[in-house]
Amino acid sequence: MSHWIDGNGGVYVAGIGLHRYQFPTQTPYTHLGLTAVRAALADAGLAWQQVQSAYIGTTSIGMAAGPVMLRHLGAGGLAVMQVENASASGSFAFRQACIEVTHGISDVVLALGVDKHGDGRRAANKDGLEHLSDSATIPAVKFALMARSYLRERGAGAEAMARVAVKNHGNAARNPYAQLRKPRTLEQVLAATKVVGDLTVPQCCPRGEGAAAVLLVSGHALGRLGLERKRCVRVRASCANSERHQHPERSEGHQCPERSERHQPPERSQGHQHPERSAPGAPRHGASAIELVRSSAQAALEQAGIAATQLDLLELHDAFSVEELLYSEAIGLCAPGEGPAYLERGDSQIGGRCAINASGGLLGMGHPLGPTGIGQIVEITRQLRGAAEGRQHPGARWGMAHMIGLGAVAIAHVLSA
Amino acid sequence: MTHDPAAMTRDLSTLPAQRPSLYRLAADGRSLDFLFAQCPACQALSFPANAPGCMHCGQAIDASAQVLRPGGGTLLEYVTLHLALAPGLPVPGIVGDIRIADRVVQQGLIAVDDESRLHPGMALRARAQPLASGDGYGCVFVPDRQAAQ
Ligand SMILES: [Zn+2]
Numbered sequence: 118m119s120h121w122i123d124g125n126g127g128v129y130v131a132g133i134g135l136h137r138y139q140f141p142t143q144t145p146y147t148h149l150g151l152t153a154v155r156a157a158l159a160d161a162g163l164a165w166q167q168v169q170s171a172y173i174g175t176t177s178i179g180m181a182a183g184p185v186m187l188r189h190l191g192a193g194g195l196a197v198m199q200v201e202n203a204s205a206s207g208s209f210a211f212r213q214a215c216i217e218v219t220h221g222i223s224d225v226v227l228a229l230g231v232d233k234h235g236d237g238r239r240a241a242n243k244d245g246l247e248h249l250s251d252s253a254t255i256p257a258v259k260f261a262l263m264a265r266s267y268l269r270e271r272g273a274g275a276e277a278m279a280r281v282a283v284k285n286h287g288n289a290a291r292n293p294y295a296q297l298r299k300p301r302t303l304e305q306v307l308a309a310t311k312v313v314g315d316l317t318v319p320q321c322c323p324r325g326e327g328a329a330a331v332l333l334v335s336g337h338a339l340g341r342l343g344l345e346r347k348r349c350v351r352v353r354a355s356c357a358n359s360e361r362h363q364h365p366e367r368s369e370g371h372q373c374p375e376r377s378e379r380h381q382p383p384e385r386s387q388g389h390q391h392p393e394r395s396a397p398g399a400p401r402h403g404a405s406a407i408e409l410v411r412s413s414a415q416a417a418l419e420q421a422g423i424a425a426t427q428l429d430l431l432e433l434h435d436a437f438s439v440e441e442l443l444y445s446e447a448i449g450l451c452a453p454g455e456g457p458a459y460l461e462r463g464d465s466q467i468g469g470r471c472a473i474n475a476s477g478g479l480l481g482m483g484h485p486l487g488p489t490g491i492g493q494i495v496e497i498t499r500q501l502r503g504a505a506e507g508r509q510h511p512g513a514r515w516g517m518a519h520m521i522g523l524g525a526v527a528i529a530h531v532l533s534a
Numbered sequence: 535m536t537h538d539p540a541a542m543t544r545d546l547s548t549l550p551a552q553r554p555s556l557y558r559l560a561a562d563g564r565s566l567d568f569l570f571a572q573c574p575a576c577q578a579l580s581f582p583a584n585a586p587g588c589m590h591c592g593q594a595i596d597a598s599a600q601v602l603r604p605g606g607g608t609l610l611e612y613v614t615l616h617l618a619l620a621p622g623l624p625v626p627g628i629v630g631d632i633r634i635a636d637r638v639v640q641q642g643l644i645a646v647d648d649e650s651r652l653h654p655g656m657a658l659r660a661r662a663q664p665l666a667s668g669d670g671y672g673c674v675f676v677p678d679r680q681a682a683q
Pocket of ligand 1 (some may be wrong): 575593
């Protein structure tokens with residue numbers, strides 16, 4: 118079946134570039150962004166004048182960052198557009214670039230994510246509606262609540278999610294572009310300062326700054342531009358959606374909260390057959406957020422024509438450690454309830470069944486917001502090329518970049534070698 | 535902020551609500567009534583009451599849809615806040631997701647000393663809590679002993 122993503126001969130990532138993610142500095146965003154763009158141009162072997170259009174993902178720089186930055190590459194007269202979608206800003210800039218290429222509007226498009234650490238102003242705080250508690254719009258609190266329910270329902274301890282931080286900080290230590298490059302032991306992660314609930318500091322992503330750039334080229338233009346097909350990675354799917362329910366619990370199937378939440382099924386393997394749950398397996402609390410991830414990933418897998426278990430690489434939104442367990446189940450890498458075992462067996466390590474967050478993820482590589490989603494594409498491209506020196510996942514053919522953003526929105530891209 | 539003996543005896547009726555769009559003092563002078571909007575189309579309750587649309591079906595709603603209900607609900611989940619993630623939050627303090635009406639869940643501060651007194655599924659009621667500044671009362675949740683009996 119043909120999809121829009123296959124239009125114009127398909128869309129390929131031909132060039133990648135990064136400015137290292139780092140703690141906030143006085144470095145102007147123009148320097149961060151231009152470093153990534155120049156690296157992507159050099160990687161692709163393209164000249165700036167060949168780029169027809171640019172999408173800039175950013176949350177905190179302010180209006181019209183693109184033209185202010187890109188004029189230093191020489192006036193190109195290209196179309197420039199800024200994209201803001203919270204954590205998913207870069208992912209959505211990438212998606213817009215894909216749409217422009219596959220619809221034949223342009224053959225060479227830049228997607229750039231660049232950000233400085235901002236003041237975190239959010240539309241959700243300006244809607245004129247009050248909350249009973251000021252904690253209501255703090256993501257760390259939301260995920261700590263979800264973590265508590267997840268661990269209780271799975272019969273798992275806090276170390277189950279702390280292991281996510283151990284793996285991802287370990288991967289980041291092998292990534293020269295990562296913000297945090299120190300491996301951490303399970304004991305260190307568990308003993309670190311507590312933030313909220315069972316989440317300690319190394320289980321919460323750092324904020325910072327950085328930039329990530331990719332150059333997208335149509336399949337029809339690859340030959341004309343003299344680009345080597347085997348250095349290019351094809352985008353096989355792009356799907357986006359938003360949350361269906363505003364409340365954090367399932368709307369049906371919760372007639373007996375005491376029984377389903379207080380008396381835990383002891384066997385992990387039977388956790389997903391609990392009779393009181395309306396959708397087998399999904400954690401009851403936070404179900405709408407999980408459904409958002411599941412449905413976006415499922416749509417992307419269908420568009421790409423593969424099963425989740427065929428993924429070799431998965432970069433996902435591990436802003437808080439528990440998310441990786443929740444989403445590895447929701448995306449279908451493992452069965453519901455198997456997230457902790459999948460991680461503990463080493464299945465999500467580099468060299469395992471599917472390397473999750475080989476880059477170090479948001480926990481280790483960092484989460485500068487605008488660049489994050491494009492940084493995922495950069496990592497997957499590097500891995501699919503077999504060029505991720507020091508952290509290469511062997512034999513990688515398929516990768517997914519999955520991101521969520523405040524609100525909540527989700528977006529998934531599938532790429533193949 | 536949990537057990538201020540003076541707060542238990544203080545007359546709160548002369549103080550303003552910190553968030554009058556959400557709640558007001560109940561007849562007993564201690565509990566809170568919550569302000570909901572009842573949808574003219576699907577009859578479901580939305581919170582807060584000044585939301586511009588029904589949170590269940592999207593029907594436009596206005597001030598005429600507002601109804602008062604005793605504040606409280608079912609505790610779904612809770613955690614202890616260890617770091618001050620926003621100004622005004624007690625540290626350490628307990629926050630929870632509370633189902634305050636059918637398909638309406640809000641985070642709330644729970645005024646107990648530690649998590650051992652809580653369990654998912656328990657009934658909570660909303661209580662007025664004098665603000666440290668002295669210029670009003672806010673909302674905290676406490677175990678509903680009446681419901682537990
Ligand atoms: Zn309605």
